[in-house]
Amino acid sequence: MSTTKNAIVAENLVRSFGPVRAVNNVSFEVPVGSVVGFIGANGAGKTTTMRMLATLDQPDSGRALINGYDAAVYPDRIRDALGWMPDSYGAYDGVTIVEYLDFYARALGFTKADRVARVKDVMDFTGLTPLAERMTNKLSKGQGQRLCLGRALIHDPAVMIMDEPAAGLDPQARVELKRLIRLLADEGKTIFISSHILAELSEMCDSMLFINNGEIIHHGSAESLLHGAGAAITYRVQIADTVDRIAAWCETSPGVTLVEEIKGGVRLALDHNEPSDAAAVLRRMVQDGLPVSEFHREARKLEDAFIEMLQSPAASPPPVPAAAVTADA
Numbered sequence: 565m566s567t568t569k570n571a572i573v574a575e576n577l578v579r580s581f582g583p584v585r586a587v588n589n590v591s592f593e594v595p596v597g598s599v600v601g602f603i604g605a606n607g608a609g610k611t612t613t614m615r616m617l618a619t620l621d622q623p624d625s626g627r628a629l630i631n632g633y634d635a636a637v638y639p640d641r642i643r644d645a646l647g648w649m650p651d652s653y654g655a656y657d658g659v660t661i662v663e664y665l666d667f668y669a670r671a672l673g674f675t676k677a678d679r680v681a682r683v684k685d686v687m688d689f690t691g692l693t694p695l696a697e698r699m700t701n702k703l704s705k706g707q708g709q710r711l712c713l714g715r716a717l718i719h720d721p722a723v724m725i726m727d728e729p730a731a732g733l734d735p736q737a738r739v740e741l742k743r744l745i746r747l748l749a750d751e752g753k754t755i756f757i758s759s760h761i762l763a764e765l766s767e768m769c770d771s772m773l774f775i776n777n778g779e780i781i782h783h784g785s786a787e788s789l790l791h792g793a794g795a796a797i798t799y800r801v802q803i804a805d806t807v808d809r810i811a812a813w814c815e816t817s818p819g820v821t822l823v824e825e826i827k828g829g830v831r832l833a834l835d836h837n838e839p840s841d842a843a844a845v846l847r848r849m850v851q852d853g854l855p856v857s858e859f860h861r862e863a864r865k866l867e868d869a870f871i872e873m874l875q876s877p878a879a880s881p882p883p884v885p886a887a888a889v890t891a892d893a
């Protein structure tokens with residue numbers, strides 16, 4: 565058994581489906597009480613990894629541990645400790661919200677007053693109490709996600725694994741979901757949450773894991789991604805003249821690279837990024853008679869940094885050794 569300072573540990577997880585290596589030697593740790601985001605494009609391997617952590621699938625090799633217990637060896641212990649929120653949930657004809665939650669509470673072994681209390685607690689927490697008698701197949705996407713969250717919370721698990729909970733939600737429902745996740749984190753729960761939208765997770769996570777083609781390509785804070793090696797710093801220059809003029813100036817100016825033309829100006833990169841270097845470039849522009857109306861350093865966007873990282877050589881797809889290919893699941 566591994567140390568329990570980490571609520572979730574992935575150790576060299578591998579999972580293939582036919583020729584597709586969905587998860588390729590993935591290792592990471594999620595400390596107890598932290599909120600960790602799991603970011604990757606469609607098909608990157610998020611759901612496959614999460615399903616192995618949640619005891620719903622078995623790795624070809626490697627181990628998934630929850631609170632120190634190997635998911636393949638102690639699935640029952642893990643299910644007691646874990647709340648799993650899948651990316652979609654099954655609704656049933658003729659079943660109300662309260663009946664649905666009550667069914668899951670029974671399945672989890674809650675009886676009588678305990679069961680009523682647990683169902684009431686999760687309905688209150690998720691704001692579903694006013695909708696208690698609403699049919700589960702007549703819910704909006706946001707209401708359905710709250711029901712799915714409520715279902716995952718019935719046994720008050722210490723660890724939550726949430727697969728793209730915000731997918732398809734409108735902005736208001738996203739804000740509400742973020743608020744609920746923050747409340748769960750404040751209670752001390754460990755939360756591992758996936759998304760393919762970086763901005764969605766960057767505000768609420770302590771750190772983020774980036775997966776691409778089944779491999780972890782970065783683990784750190786949003787800031788560490790922004791300030792990673794090779795981070796490109798760009799300047800936005802607006803000009804009270806035709807864009808051609810400044811574009812031509814960039815082409816002939818040493819230490820200045822034209823990144824792209826934009827409406828009314830250019831984005832450019834400098835070989836050196838000390839404030840004095842930027843000031844020298846601006847001075848030269850003015851001396852050369854360019855009517856510069858705006859010159860400022862651009863904040864690097866998270867999405868840009870992520871895309872740059874995906875395009876780096878380290879993020880290229882792994883080869884699949886023929887011997888490691890397993891049958892389709």
Ligand SMILES: Nc1ncnc2c1ncn2[C@@H]1O[C@H](COP(=O)(O)OP(=O)(O)OP(=O)(O)O)[C@@H](O)[C@H]1O
Nearest residue numbers: 581584586604605606607608609610611612613893
């Ligand atoms: N049961 C399966 N059978 C065959 N291939 C699968 C199976 N499950 C996943 N895959 C493949 O494994 C890869 C990873 O899929 P996975 O669902 O883990 O990605 P994801 O990051 O969760 O994507 P999304 O954001 O679209 O949900 C994909 O290429 C997918 O087609």
